[in-house]
Amino acid sequence: MADIIPTPTGHVRLGSNAGQPLTRRDGVLKVTGAATYAADNRPDGLAYAVFAHSSVARGRVTSLDVDAAKVHPGVIEVITPANRPPLGRDPDGKAHMFSWRTEALQNDTVRYAGQPIALVVAETLEAATEGARLLAPRYAAEPARIGFDAGEAYDPPAVGIGSPPNFAKGDVEAGFAAADQVTETRIETPLQYHNALEPHAIVAAWDGDRLTVDVPSQAIAMARNDFAAYFEVPPENVTLRSPFIGGGFGSKAILNGPQLLCVLAARMVGRPVKLAVTRQQMFGHLGHRGATRQHLRLGVDGEGHLTALEHNAISTTSSFDDFLEPAANASHNLYATPALKTHHTGVRVDTGTPGPMRAPGEASGSAGLECAMDEAAAALGLDPLEFRLRNYSETDPASGKPFSSKALRECYAEGASRFGWAGRPLAPRQMRDEAGCLVGWGVGTAMFPAPMFQAKARATLARDGTGLMEIAAVEMGQGALTALAQIAADGLGLDGDKVELRAGSSELPDGGIAGGSGHTATAGSAIFAAGSDAVRKLAELATRDEASPLFGAGNAGVVGRAGRLHRADDERRSEAYGDILQRAGLSHIEGEGAGARDPADAAEYAMFSHGAVFAEVKVDPDLYQIRVSRLVGAFAAGRIINPRLAKSQLTGGMIWGISFALHEDAIHDPRTGRPMNADFAGYHVPVNADAPSVEAFLVEEVDRHVNALGIKGVGEIGVTGSAGAIANAVWHATGVRPNRFPIRIEALLH
């Protein structure tokens, strides 16, 4: 962290452009079909690759009919473990904390169904597809281990990305002994596959020892370096372009085997090669949210205060790598309790390795915790919102640190009033709609950490009054191109239409990782710092120049706004940027900036976004069909750069909560290990009609510690709280406590 440039805020102000609900800068490109995603690239001489995937979950590939594939008209090359050229790095190695073990045909072992086992390259997509089919693999298969009970349990060294698997504060057993009431909640959550609408695709082209890859990437510089290592070329020989990502949700942050095979194929056939995975192949090697089995115990005293909270989770991972959904950690930072204990167990099953999927750990853990809180409130005869307020934490329950900011109380109040929570009957099965459906209301608290990573940016102010901001930032639907341009405009002291933001390419300064809901905070901090660095240099020129109306103002005495520097003590005395540069004989001036958290703030404060989600469900009294008729959320996430886009992120996340509660469920056949519903007909995600009324409200929150801009993040928090709120509303409608997500009709039939 030595290279932090403290964000100089003296010369520019955030707020002229940032904070405005602008429409998306890339809007026209996206509505006209002109935004290019990886698979849209068609370089000259393009060949097409398709990989064959395993239909068994464990064993070995014993034969592939390579000859049959090769004689199919149009097939150019077939790559199998027998002829796969060497790679500069072991795909089974762990080069860094974001390396997942992956399959790039290093051997004939099969470790899960859907694993890549061969790659066919052909003149057309149709020929490559047919070639892959003709391989007709045979296997020496071993029985698949699927599900919590068939897999091998173990104590994981870590959960999530490097988090300790266990935590304890205080004495939970003493807390339970002292409690007036102890409730237990058991919840299972399923495997979920990210299923971004854009299937992962890559186009690779070699020019000598220079490589260009078009590939969606949530971590552009990291992926560029990984490709360079695998192909033994210097990083500067690799250009990675990722201007638009058709949804990532965590699945496009990590390099995977077929991407390497496509690059290899391009080198072998001496032509550019495109590989786009099929929807079915999205259910294998690309990561998923592991299943969890959670057990919570809540001890409560006569006043409704927690005396102890214990949250245990069993999380599934693959047989060959570790990523454990850190579900129990969702209990660390929310409700005040003198005693807190969390524990994770891993179970190895024959699926691909899980990975971070939108709110990893928080989504499943929050679902468990919010159900448990509801159960405790109901047992006490307390309103579930009142119960949450009684257990409101003024400091972080796990660390005891103060929160950098926490407007959760305001979120509860705003959400409850927008929803109309007052007057909710305590007992279940009390409300019906005009059609006779059972109606229930439930609440859940939303919470998500506010991390920062590291990023750099470069700013240029030109004599013609325009500005350029360069950073390898990532547009994956969250609106980075728009929100970051707003920050850039403020950082440069220019109007938005005078600023160009260049992003999405490894040729630009490292914009860091778009994950953990920390991209706007991190990249935005770098951008603001770079912009103000350029303005500071300009101010130096002007205030030392006798010909400038700003002469003598002192370097700190001027402020940039709308393309002019103004004297802070006399707004009328100002000069245009272009005039300052012109007199200095400069065509432009550059600034640099970095974004990272101040270590002192990181040590002192707990940093989280918060929210409150209120759900109304309607349940058919005869068929038990469940509909979420209303979902209302109120969120506090520090400074909001663009309220229009932030609301879209939040409502999108809340609909992921509907999906978690009622829809998504990847079912692996316990005998074969194959995903049985590996398409959108069987793997349900909400359609438009499933989300009739979803609203997000923003609650003001000023945070002076998360970063100089006060930005937290909104990308993932919407998922948390929502699934629990819906499950609690289902109970309120029916009197039945769901114990598995998604909640199915049969769970309500008694």
Place this chain on the structure above:
Amino acid sequence: MIPNLTLTVNGDRHEVHLDDARPTLLDVLRERLGLTGTKKGCDRGQCGACTVLVDGRRVNSCLTLAISVDGAEVTTIEGLARGGTLHPVQAAFVENDAFQCGFCTPGQIMSAVGLIAEGEAGDDAERIREGMSGNLCRCAAYPGITEAVRDARQRLAQNERESV
């Protein structure tokens, strides 16, 4: 031998030399005509990302063999805007923030154009949601999509009244 295929796409006539009966309309548009605005989300009729208009009707181009639409008039997302002016559905999508990543968007927009032309949904949000439910949006921009379709329908109706 596969005969040559004639398609009129966005008003332009194309002779496509098909040496293969297998390509879908979607793959012909994307890989042979270079019209990559139309997206492939599933390739089996389950997501709607590939929606185009064939002779005015919305179809999933991934489920349509190209040779089965010889001689057809096809409209894709690239053919909606007129001389730099967005089609009212496109404009309404931008204004109502009816997308995030944008990958489903060409299909959503073509579907919305089709739905409005079908005249079944009118202003009724519930019927719009049903009518648009063949188009998945994993980013879940659904609230904006519904508003955009309603908004666009009103604008189109207004335009029609003005041109009478």
